[in-house]
Amino acid sequence: MRYLAEGLRLPTNGLDYTILAIYFVVVLGIGFAARASVKTSLDFFLSGRSLPAWVTGLAFVAANLGATEILGMAANGAQYGVYTVHWYWIGAIPAMVFLGLVMMPFYYGSKVRSVPEFLLHRFGPSSHLLSSVIFAVSSVLIAGVNLYAMAIVLEALLGWPEWVAIVVAGFFVLAYITIGGLSSAIYNEVLQFFVILAALIPLTIVGLKRVGGWSGLTDSLTGSHGGAFLSAWEGTGVGSPNPLGANWLTIVLGLGFVMSFGYWTTNFAEVQRALSAKNLSAAKRTPLIAAFPKIFIPMVVIVPGLIALVMEPTLGKAGSGLQYNDAIPVLMRDLLPNGVLGIAVTGLLAAFMAGMAANVSSFNTVFTNDIWGAYLRKDREDAYYLKTGRVVTAVGVLIGMGTAFIASSFSNIMNYLQTLFSFFNVPLFVVFIIGMFWKRTTPAAGFWGLLSGTVAAMVNYFWLYKGGIVDIPSDQGANFVSSIVAFVVGALVMVVVSYVTRPKPAEKLAGLVYGTRSPDMDELPAEGDDAWYRRPALLGWGAIILAAICYVPFSF
Amino acid sequence: MSDYRNDVEELEAKSATAARLFDIRRIIGGLFVVYGIIVTIAGITASDADLKKAQDININLWTGLGMLALGLFFLIWLKLRPTAPPTTPTEQ
Numbered sequence: 001m002r003y004l005a006e007g008l009r010l011p012t013n014g015l016d017y018t019i020l021a022i023y024f025v026v027v028l029g030i031g032f033a034a035r036a037s038v039k040t041s042l043d044f045f046l047s048g049r050s051l052p053a054w055v056t057g058l059a060f061v062a063a064n065l066g067a068t069e070i071l072g073m074a075a076n077g078a079q080y081g082v083y084t085v086h087w088y089w090i091g092a093i094p095a096m097v098f099l100g101l102v103m104m105p106f107y108y109g110s111k112v113r114s115v116p117e118f119l120l121h122r123f124g125p126s127s128h129l130l131s132s133v134i135f136a137v138s139s140v141l142i143a144g145v146n147l148y149a150m151a152i153v154l155e156a157l158l159g160w161p162e163w164v165a166i167v168v169a170g171f172f173v174l175a176y177i178t179i180g181g182l183s184s185a186i187y188n189e190v191l192q193f194f195v196i197l198a199a200l201i202p203l204t205i206v207g208l209k210r211v212g213g214w215s216g217l218t219d220s221l222t223g224s225h226g227g228a229f230l231s232a233w234e235g236t237g238v239g240s241p242n243p244l245g246a247n248w249l250t251i252v253l254g255l256g257f258v259m260s261f262g263y264w265t266t267n268f269a270e271v272q273r274a275l276s277a278k279n280l281s282a283a284k285r286t287p288l289i290a291a292f293p294k295i296f297i298p299m300v301v302i303v304p305g306l307i308a309l310v311m312e313p314t315l316g317k318a319g320s321g322l323q324y325n326d327a328i329p330v331l332m333r334d335l336l337p338n339g340v341l342g343i344a345v346t347g348l349l350a351a352f353m354a355g356m357a358a359n360v361s362s363f364n365t366v367f368t369n370d371i372w373g374a375y376l377r378k379d380r381e382d383a384y385y386l387k388t389g390r391v392v393t394a395v396g397v398l399i400g401m402g403t404a405f406i407a408s409s410f411s412n413i414m415n416y417l418q419t420l421f422s423f424f425n426v427p428l429f430v431v432f433i434i435g436m437f438w439k440r441t442t443p444a445a446g447f448w449g450l451l452s453g454t455v456a457a458m459v460n461y462f463w464l465y466k467g468g469i470v471d472i473p474s475d476q477g478a479n480f481v482s483s484i485v486a487f488v489v490g491a492l493v494m495v496v497v498s499y500v501t502r503p504k505p506a507e508k509l510a511g512l513v514y515g516t517r518s519p520d521m522d523e524l525p526a527e528g529d530d531a532w533y534r535r536p537a538l539l540g541w542g543a544i545i546l547a548a549i550c551y552v553p554f555s556f
Numbered sequence: 557m558s559d560y561r562n563d564v565e566e567l568e569a570k571s572a573t574a575a576r577l578f579d580i581r582r583i584i585g586g587l588f589v590v591y592g593i594i595v596t597i598a599g600i601t602a603s604d605a606d607l608k609k610a611q612d613i614n615i616n617l618w619t620g621l622g623m624l625a626l627g628l629f630f631l632i633w634l635k636l637r638p639t640a641p642p643t644t645p646t647e648q
Binding site for chain 2: 018019022026029034037038039040041042047048051111191201210337339
């Protein structure tokens, strides 16, 4: 957890606060207006599986475009330079396309309501309970950490005391999700997507003019940081030093394959958006539609990070009083007049709230359906689970607020816990991918693969890397390596355990494994879904080719 | 075959979202028109200090007009292609 520097106070005035106030009113209004549509628990947790693809697609990208992501990626841009694009073009796009084209038929077609529920049907209760509990605990924790990050930013930028920010934002999120359910969370994410772009695009344009355009920017940075700073691959040979502390192999395998596939394809906060789509075609298109904005987001996030580095060359250096995380706030302070400044503050706040709302709305679904409804209070009528979902939402937000207050005194512990939970996604991905493609793999293999992969990643990170037994230049690099270790160990354990235990009978796997289909997979496509520009394969491969083309100017 | 699929199908049939949920295009359109007008006015009345801060670009004016255009785009889209009535799922 890094603090924003002092002296970043923005010169906001009444106009900016008017813009912010209007936003809060609209957020609550969406919650109340969505209430009429919540009749069943399926409406509350998955919007009744009835939203159009463009809405779920934009919510999919916005759920990830939280403020910690925006500030963090601008910071990475200022610290590592153009290497940061790897998090987008190789670290997100292929995984999003894979989710849409390959995995979505199993997720959506099997009619599960959550990612852990898929494990229950494919493997069994042990892996289901393990992943549900870890997911529930980590989402509440991450919601709290997000809330705390927001409190620090608002304290620095607007001078609000930390507890005011935590209570105000927590209350708004609690209100609109408890009332309107997932529909209200998703609608607010779509709105947030446009507001944050309305803030970042002007910021980038004015910033570029300030530093003399793109050529002015590259000239100054080549002069101060060398040419490799503006290239994606230069200096990433195995064994050669670079600021990222990773080589092309760990970037492609660790970040591009294992880590990003783990995050994008099994993180329920993301997948939930696709599960709320109105039909299989819309569900498949959700991550594919999201991929296109994702390709271009570096232009308004990493570029401002680079601009900030030219404007404030001491950014991130000891003694300057400015951290890398301050990149975007510095530009807001120095370049935006009142009016657009209000939009920018609103966008940042909206991004914080939407990020937290994504965690909360996925937490309440998993807790209610996969823990409470599956093990503690089975077979009640639907109205009971709807009510439970609302109560769980409120409790989740309150625990998140508590976590935020704890984080403000023990921020290092929070960092460790976040790293700890991040190790869980990769083994989860291993279990999914093997479970979806190999009929022979068994319930026991699912559980042990999950557990052993997680433990292996932790051993590698905390013992071998932190203990100094293996030499990896940076935390980032160590994360990449730990993911690869988790993947390999999890996969090996699954294969071995599969051969010594009994598989599930084939008829129980219909629609859950490649080569089988659900009894009712052939949904009637909604009218218009056969238009050529809506074909998932075209969208998916289009996104991959576009991302590859984006690498060209930064590779030679 | 399995209960959970029947459960979800039953809930889908009773679900009210498709019929009752308002169209988000109305909200995006409305908010961006309001923001667009506010920010455009701030741009028309911009002081010299504001202009100097934004590197002699009247950024409020351009952002305001851009937001107004986006807001109108959503409202016109909604007008031309109103929410389709929910397709009734074929019962099996």
